Amino acid sequence: MHYRAIFLSDTHLGTRGCQAELLLDFLSCHDAETFYLVGDIVDAWRLRRGWFWPQAHNDVVQALLAKSQAGARIVYIPGNHDELLRAYPGTHFGGIEVMTQAVHVTACGRRMLVTHGDQFDSIVVNAKWLAHLGDRAYEFALWLNTWLNRLRKLWGGKYWSLSKWAKQQVKQAVNYIGEYEKVLAGEARRGEYDGIICGHIHKAAIGRVHGIDYVNTGDWVESCTAIVERADGRLLLLDWAAAKRRRHMIDAARGAGAGSIRRRDRMKKPRKEIA
Ligand SMILES: [Mn+2]
Numbered sequence: 415m416h417y418r419a420i421f422l423s424d425t426h427l428g429t430r431g432c433q434a435e436l437l438l439d440f441l442s443c444h445d446a447e448t449f450y451l452v453g454d455i456v457d458a459w460r461l462r463r464g465w466f467w468p469q470a471h472n473d474v475v476q477a478l479l480a481k482s483q484a485g486a487r488i489v490y491i492p493g494n495h496d497e498l499l500r501a502y503p504g505t506h507f508g509g510i511e512v513m514t515q516a517v518h519v520t521a522c523g524r525r526m527l528v529t530h531g532d533q534f535d536s537i538v539v540n541a542k543w544l545a546h547l548g549d550r551a552y553e554f555a556l557w558l559n560t561w562l563n564r565l566r567k568l569w570g571g572k573y574w575s576l577s578k579w580a581k582q583q584v585k586q587a588v589n590y591i592g593e594y595e596k597v598l599a600g601e602a603r604r605g606e607y608d609g610i611i612c613g614h615i616h617k618a619a620i621g622r623v624h625g626i627d628y629v630n631t632g633d634w635v636e637s638c639t640a641i642v643e644r645a646d647g648r649l650l651l652l653d654w655a656a657a658k659r660r661r662h663m664i665d666a667a668r669g670a671g672a673g674s675i676r677r678r679d680r681m682k683k684p685r686k687e688i689a
Pocket residue numbers: 453454493494495530532613614615
């Protein structure tokens with residue numbers, strides 16, 4: 415399939431959780447004029463604690479470089495796990511451009527802010543009181559978020575992860591996801607964009623939040639999702655793991671048909687499996 419743009423994030427290459435085989439499979443049958451890598455692509459924090467870099471992870475990098483060589487534009491927007499790259503905005507490596515954030519204009523002219531999203535962690539947590547305090551408190555919370563995380567790392571602690579923390583508070587997780595969506599949509603509104611495309615919380619979505627297009631690419635650790643833009647400018651959410659499961663079920667049904675199952679059952683089986 416060929417798309418105008420493909421947005422991927424949170425692949426966490428360099429961790430055991432990364433579903434590199436599925437990602438490779440996805441890349442082998444999807445192409446685009448522009449690929450946006452929306453942060454946490456390579457997990458530099460995990461790699462600092464010990465080198466984990468299997469062949470499949472290398473193959474993912476090679477597949478992306480090959481796309482760049484074949485003429486695709488590849489934009490790498492670092493997240494918190496690959497923030498080392500944030501120090502190099504505007505640089506190119508192997509044809510890949512590094513940008514702190516990007517503006518993507520869809521085929522129908524909608525201006526979308528593309529950013530990882532971790533910069534807004536503290537705003538999400540403090541959303542309620544910040545709403546009453548306004549702009550300066552907002553700037554302060556952004557600043558505080560950056561510095562708290564720097565200090566935490568100096569002391570050898572981990573980045574405070576909103577998504578992880580939200581999942582630990584299972585009951586409240588839904589609230590925080592909702593809060594994140596609101597804050598990010600608010601950020602797009604402040605910049606007078608039509609929408610925002612982000613990642614970070616590992617929860618893929620396409621929707622409207624307070625009149626803003628809120629799009630989250632999801633991840634390749636828990637789910638295997640990507641956002642694609644068709645030639646007509648429509649954005650779609652692809653769930654590659656689910657697509658593979660469906661195809662596998664259909665193949666399995668067909669395979670069973672070729673065996674001992676009688677013709678009558680063979681005719682019925684695929685439909686049942688799809689349902
Ligand atoms: Mn992140």
